[in-house]
Amino acid sequence: MYKNIRAAVVGSINMDIVLNMKKVPDVGDNVLGTDYRYACGGKGANQAIALSRLGASVRMIGKVADDANGKKLVDNLISNGIDASGVSVDGTQTGLAAIIVDGDGKNRIIVYEGANAEIDADKACEEIRDIDLLMVQFETAEDVVVNSINTAVKKGITTVIDCGPAKDFNLEAMQGATVITPNESETQMLTGVYPDSEENIEKASRILYDRSRAKYVVLKLGDRGCSIFDGKEITILPSYPAKVVDTTAAGDCFTAAMALELVRSGDIYKASDMGNRAGGIAVSRMGADVSMPTFKELSEFNG
Ligand code: RIB
Secondary structure, eight states, rough: OOOOOOEEEEEEEEEEEEESSSSSSTTTEEEEEEEEEEEEOOOHHHHHHHHHHHOEEEEEEEEEEESHHHHHHHHHHHHHTEEEEEEEEESOOEEEEEEOOOOOOOOOOOEEOGGGGGOOOHHHHHHHOSSEEEOSSSSOOOHHHHHHHHHHHHTTOOOEEOOSSHHHOOGGGGGSEEEEEEHHHHHHHHHHHHSSSSHHHHHHHHHHHHHOOEEEEEOOOOOOEEEOOOHHHHEEEEOOOOSSSSTTTTHHHHHHHHHHHHHHHOOHHHHHHHHHHHHHHHHHSSSGGGOOOOHHHHHOOEE
């Protein structure tokens, strides 16, 4: 159903080292892990893989180093059917994320940006052509995000800004994107308001709307689902029940599915519901890119 959609992702590509444990350590603690593994990740790459598994044709624009992790990550993009010709292989060190996951599936992530911080903004913008959808996140330099969005907005391309990881960002520099979509902590970082009640969801959404002039503000609210603000009213769509194993990349999965359905149908409510479904599937699986559903899995999922 999404196979005619041409998408590009400008974003990060990381090797994740994931450590599971019953309880994460407090300061000065030393705890035992239950297992660990290396996995392909990075918010940009995760979203590109999610788009590709859902059937879109995807181009990844980013940077890795000429090292073992960089090679593995590019190979992984290619084996997921992604055009990786926009990934430069001349960074100083490939990005790395250390992820600790507790017994409830909740994670904490530390990212070493490495090559992701060295993407050339002009080169990235040159790659933004012949596409229906552009997705960006905040895991690359600010000028890369801003210039990519501004280039795509000028060309009339649907643009989706995922605000992860949480950071103070000059939203005013990129006006008029189609969707801006932070999670709860990113919302607090950008607005000073934690979206823990309907009142605060509306307050935060209005601030984001005024700052970015995006068409829609979609807040990812974890197990509460998501909210949509179109400049007039707030709609809250509940999540689907899921057995939470690992929340890593659930937001990436939500954003990708939401973006594709929005391009297909033009309906932000249908699109956000699709995002909720995709997030429900992702949290029930261990890992980042490997937890992304296929289109068949997404359409059959009802929680
Ligand atoms: O959103 C999850 C991702 O955040 C991980 O794959 C990690 O690489 C960090 O970028």
